[in-house]
Amino acid sequence: MNALKKLFGGNTRQFGMIFALVALIVFFQFATDGRTLTPGNVINLFNGNSYILILAIGMVLVIIAGHIDLSVGSVAAFVGVTVALAIRDWGIPWYAGILLGLGLGVLIGAWQGFWTAYVGIPAFIVTLAGMLLFRGFNQFVGKSNTIPVPADFQYIGSGYLPEVGPNTGFNNLTLLLGLLGVAFVVFSELRARRTAKALGAEVPEGWVMGTKLALVCGAILYATYLFATGRPGTSFPIPGLILAVLVLVYGFISSKTVVGRHVYAVGGNRHAAELSGVQSKKVNFLVMMNMAILAGLAGMIFVGRSTASGPFDGVGWELDAIAAVFIGGAAVTGGVGTVIGSIVGGLVMAVLNNGLQLLGVGADLTQIIKGLVLLIAVAFDVYNKSQGKRSIIGLLTQNFNRPSGGAPLQPDEVTSTKETIAREA
Amino acid sequence: MTSENTHKDPVILEMRSITKEFPGVKALADVNLRVKAGEIHAICGENGAGKSTLMKVLSGVYPFGTYTGDIVYQAEVQQFKDIRASEHAGIVIIHQELALIPELSITENIFLGNEPVKRGVIDWAEARTRTRELLARVGLREDPDTPIKEIGVGKQQLVEIAKALNKSVKLLILDEPTAALNESDSQHLLDLILGLKGRGITSIIISHKLNEIEQIADSITIIRDGKSIETLDVKADGVDEDRIIKGMVGRTLESRFPDHEPKIGEVLFEVKNWTVGHPQVQDRLVCKGSNFFVRRGEIVGFAGLMGAGRTELARSVFGRSYGRFITGSIYKNGKELHLKSVKQAIDAGLGYVTEDRKSLGLNLLDDIKTTTVSAALHKISKHFVVDANKEFTVAEQYRKSLRTKTPSVEEGVAKLSGGNQQKVVLAKWMFTDPDLLILDEPTRGIDVGAKYEIYGIIQQLANQGKGVIVISSELPELLGLSDRIYTIFEGAITGVLNKDEASQESLMKLMTSARKAAA
Numbered sequence: 031m032n033a034l035k036k037l038f039g040g041n042t043r044q045f046g047m048i049f050a051l052v053a054l055i056v057f058f059q060f061a062t063d064g065r066t067l068t069p070g071n072v073i074n075l076f077n078g079n080s081y082i083l084i085l086a087i088g089m090v091l092v093i094i095a096g097h098i099d100l101s102v103g104s105v106a107a108f109v110g111v112t113v114a115l116a117i118r119d120w121g122i123p124w125y126a127g128i129l130l131g132l133g134l135g136v137l138i139g140a141w142q143g144f145w146t147a148y149v150g151i152p153a154f155i156v157t158l159a160g161m162l163l164f165r166g167f168n169q170f171v172g173k174s175n176t177i178p179v180p181a182d183f184q185y186i187g188s189g190y191l192p193e194v195g196p197n198t199g200f201n202n203l204t205l206l207l208g209l210l211g212v213a214f215v216v217f218s219e220l221r222a223r224r225t226a227k228a229l230g231a232e233v234p235e236g237w238v239m240g241t242k243l244a245l246v247c248g249a250i251l252y253a254t255y256l257f258a259t260g261r262p263g264t265s266f267p268i269p270g271l272i273l274a275v276l277v278l279v280y281g282f283i284s285s286k287t288v289v290g291r292h293v294y295a296v297g298g299n300r301h302a303a304e305l306s307g308v309q310s311k312k313v314n315f316l317v318m319m320n321m322a323i324l325a326g327l328a329g330m331i332f333v334g335r336s337t338a339s340g341p342f343d344g345v346g347w348e349l350d351a352i353a354a355v356f357i358g359g360a361a362v363t364g365g366v367g368t369v370i371g372s373i374v375g376g377l378v379m380a381v382l383n384n385g386l387q388l389l390g391v392g393a394d395l396t397q398i399i400k401g402l403v404l405l406i407a408v409a410f411d412v413y414n415k416s417q418g419k420r421s422i423i424g425l426l427t428q429n430f431n432r433p434s435g436g437a438p439l440q441p442d443e444v445t446s447t448k449e450t451i452a453r454e455a
Numbered sequence: 456m457t458s459e460n461t462h463k464d465p466v467i468l469e470m471r472s473i474t475k476e477f478p479g480v481k482a483l484a485d486v487n488l489r490v491k492a493g494e495i496h497a498i499c500g501e502n503g504a505g506k507s508t509l510m511k512v513l514s515g516v517y518p519f520g521t522y523t524g525d526i527v528y529q530a531e532v533q534q535f536k537d538i539r540a541s542e543h544a545g546i547v548i549i550h551q552e553l554a555l556i557p558e559l560s561i562t563e564n565i566f567l568g569n570e571p572v573k574r575g576v577i578d579w580a581e582a583r584t585r586t587r588e589l590l591a592r593v594g595l596r597e598d599p600d601t602p603i604k605e606i607g608v609g610k611q612q613l614v615e616i617a618k619a620l621n622k623s624v625k626l627l628i629l630d631e632p633t634a635a636l637n638e639s640d641s642q643h644l645l646d647l648i649l650g651l652k653g654r655g656i657t658s659i660i661i662s663h664k665l666n667e668i669e670q671i672a673d674s675i676t677i678i679r680d681g682k683s684i685e686t687l688d689v690k691a692d693g694v695d696e697d698r699i700i701k702g703m704v705g706r707t708l709e710s711r712f713p714d715h716e717p718k719i720g721e722v723l724f725e726v727k728n729w730t731v732g733h734p735q736v737q738d739r740l741v742c743k744g745s746n747f748f749v750r751r752g753e754i755v756g757f758a759g760l761m762g763a764g765r766t767e768l769a770r771s772v773f774g775r776s777y778g779r780f781i782t783g784s785i786y787k788n789g790k791e792l793h794l795k796s797v798k799q800a801i802d803a804g805l806g807y808v809t810e811d812r813k814s815l816g817l818n819l820l821d822d823i824k825t826t827t828v829s830a831a832l833h834k835i836s837k838h839f840v841v842d843a844n845k846e847f848t849v850a851e852q853y854r855k856s857l858r859t860k861t862p863s864v865e866e867g868v869a870k871l872s873g874g875n876q877q878k879v880v881l882a883k884w885m886f887t888d889p890d891l892l893i894l895d896e897p898t899r900g901i902d903v904g905a906k907y908e909i910y911g912i913i914q915q916l917a918n919q920g921k922g923v924i925v926i927s928s929e930l931p932e933l934l935g936l937s938d939r940i941y942t943i944f945e946g947a948i949t950g951v952l953n954k955d956e957a958s959q960e961s962l963m964k965l966m967t968s969a970r971k972a973a974a
Binding site for chain 2: 225229230232286287288289291294295298299301302303304305306307308309365366
């Protein structure tokens with residue numbers, strides 16, 4: 031257990047979610063007699079959930095900043111129908127349609143960001159209004175009709191990497207992508223280790239890193255194999271590619287840039303952030319706007335996939351995205367959460383959905399199970415916190431952990447009481 | 456020590472050797488309090504002396520069993536297990552922060568939790584009639600249906616008392632009842648307390664305003680550092696403000712400050728005619744035309760009781776982060792600055808370390824290195840990308856130079872002790888490289904050893920030619936640290952004393968009254 035913890039870092043929650051995801055996949059693989067990890071099913075799983083995962087990326091930032099966005103489904107639908115109409119009626123090309131959709135996302139985001147950040151209306155209310163507003167716009171603009179989109183636009187929602195180069199029996203671009211992924215993981219891990227060493231920070235033992243790299247690279251290569259060996263004409267899906275790029279970009283923004291730092295700071299303690307010079311209104315405006323842009327993108331991908339825009343696109347998406355974020359370890363109070371965690375959370379829900387479907391479980395039972403999973407995942411988190419941030423796994427393994435310099439819990443309690451007295455007296 | 460004539464007057468309350476410990480801290484040690492029936496008994500002491508803790512023990516907020524010692528009330532040993540139990544016995548406490556619900560009416564507030572019921576339904580007619588009687592008794596002319604939020608703080612205080620009267624109070628405890636009131640409201644409240652005394656209600660009053668205590672109290676118990684020092688009989692002992700101050704501060708100054716040779720230069724920072732309004736209350740001022748300046752290499756103290764407007768002054772100067780700006784100008788090196796946001800203030804070379812470390816100073820979810828760089832991210836980033844190596848190096852450098860006790864800079868700040876948290880906050884502001892650093896209660900909740908180190912850091916900053924403002928409730932700290940001390944009372948600067956002319960008594964006098972100092 032201790033070794034496992036070392037492998038995945040000290041964050042037991044994230045470790046728990048990855049562990050749960052792997053366990054789920056293994057379970058369904060056996061329960062469905064191997065129908066889970068087939069190329070066709072995995073491709074399907076990505077195609078059918080990429081838009082929710084894209085929403086989860088935006089949603090985790092909103093939730094880290096301490097807000098929530100209920101309007102994403104309606105925004106996605108409104109952007110989808112507008113773009114579909116523009117392509118059909120004005121004859122604009124597919125790329126102009128995408129730009130139009132993103133631009134519309136900017137406008138909608140500015141609207142919601144204005145009310146949330148500058149007027150100070152809770153995002154819950156602003157986006158609840160937005161949910162009604164943009165659903166209405168969708169049905170008004172599209173006259174509640176289904177509006178088809180041309181094949182070139184469908185490519186962003188249902189396309190695959192093309193076949194190029196020599197016939198290797200695999201999809202060559204998918205292979206290339208997988209190898210690039212492996213190279214990237216190995217390179218960044220080695221570089222992080224080298225700088226950490228140079229700075230005199232603690233680095234894990236060599237075998238820990240080796241095993242971690244082997245596991246992660248093995249997973250990537252296996253996924254590559256699955257995607258590259260699908261039925262002819264299929265390979266790594268375009269929505270998956272868009273998602274992968276977004277995960278990299280937003281993972282980088284949230285953890286490595288000034289803006290990302292500010293989002294966490296505002297969500298963690300808005301007053302402290304403001305007294306450190308963070309312009310919290312601007313930050314809140316930006317996360318709300320970003321969410322709407324990503325919602326627009328998700329809407330367009332969905333329209334591309336389903337070949338047409340309809341009046342009920344995106345119904346209930348906000349709840350799936352929010353669930354993914356919370357399963358992925360974000361805190362309702364803000365300040366906590368990661369992009370990658372939310373993706374894992376979203377995949378847990380997706381695999382659950384898919385596996386239950388393969389098993390022939392009805393929609394009723396599926397919903398019950400998903401509801402319970404969400405509740406239990408968050409209950410686990412709340413329980414951890416009430417236990418002084420030690421998880422069940424932590425409790426089981428605490429005797430094996432070396433006493434790490436004795437982080438002083440006791441003095442902290444003393445001071446806090448002292449401070450309380452000082453304040454009260 | 457205690458007055459001798461207690462056998463004549465019946466004693467309503469006696470608290471005998473009350474000791475209350477929190478993990479690691481003795482908040483009250485062997486405190487004795489003896490209150491005669493029908494008197495007004497004042498409890499005096501510095502911030503943090505243990506006054507409020509004692510009242511919480513009495514009113515059952517800290518239930519029987521969590522303290523040692525006896526509470527004898529109306530000749531019986533009491534074991535209050537919660538506030539309801541003490542209220543049932545006729546002891547009602549009115550806290551500094553009023554416990555009224557703004558959206559509810561006066562009647563609804565007075566009868567909250569105590570509603571008159573007729574056949575299972577609340578009898579509002581009855582409640583309103585009784586409210587009218589109660590309001591008449593406290594001299595408040597308001598419609599019983601007026602929502603609480605529509606009446607001022609002074610009137611709300613009266614509603615609290617009416618609520619207490621409704622519970623047939625015998626012993627009324629008022630914690631800083633006039634702290635938020637203006638002069639005429641305060642006077643009305645004091646008259647009312649005297650009136651209640653005429654009707655046989657005993658009061659215990661905690662107040663920092665010594666003139667008020669002198670005016671209405673019959674006896675005064677002084678508490679210092681969690682111990683009861685003495686009980687004075689106002690009439691018999693001829694007590695005046697100076698006598699109370701002597702009791703409150705009567706400890707000797709230990710040598711607990713590092714040696715320091717000030718190298719004071721020209722004026723670095725000056726604030727003129729600074730007036731700021733309360734953020735919510737329309738015509739209340741928190742700063743009233745304040746003027747002050749800080750020279751290079753100078754440590755300037757700001758003394759004032761809690762609520763005097765020290766923090767409000769500091770925060771409003773720091774990029775208008777508190778209150779409504781009304782008038783005033785800020786000069787640095789003789790040039791006027793226009794600081795409308797915290798960012799502008801930081802860019803102009805100001806830093807502010809808050810008194811409320813946990814709710815305003817730190818993001819408790821962060822680790823040490825993230826916190827250290829959080830106010831000056833631009834210094835370690837290129838094209839808006841944070842350089843994690845620089846971040847680590849900077850944090851490590853401050854960990855070493857400030858001797859922060861932590862296994863690593865990747866440790867969460869929530870896990871650190873108060874003293875080490877404060878060092879991290881200091882590091883954060885030192886990294887912004889300010890010319891003027893404002894420290895609001897820099898040693899609150901910090902043990903003696905860490906205090907000494909923080910004093911050393913403060914002096915080091917001054918030696919580097921920076922200006923430092925220290926706001927503190929601990930007068931010995933200000934006297935030991937500052938080169939010059941301003942005093943604040945009710946939002947106005949009432950005086951300024953040089954190090955050699957300041958004493959605890961002279962400061963306390965300026966802090967408790969609007970009298971201008973001859974200095």
